[in-house]
Amino acid sequence: MTVVLHPLSGRPDATAFHLETGRLCVLASRHRHACVVVCREGVADLLDEHPSTEPVQLGVTVKFPDGWEANHAVLAHLAEHRVRYRPQP
DSSP, rough: OOOETTTTTOOOOOTTEEEEEEHHHHHSOOOSEEHHHEOOTHHHHHHHHHHSSOOTTTOOOOOOOHHHHHHHHHHHHHTOOOOOOOOOO
């Protein structure tokens, strides 16, 4: 079993470095039997606040999945298995 911290968890912003799909791929693929992803509340909101700074190039095929879109897809999939932590007073 592998316990991983989501690359955007604990970040005040989402940078191109942290949105690289390779980081997310490594995070989700380095286990053999189980993978527990630890993530703080609000990462989806952080992604939505991330400004798109990449220039749009018409007629150019995208070689890799978009990191913003990939992060949202992974978060949506993980939401089906979410276990919320609620500290006891």
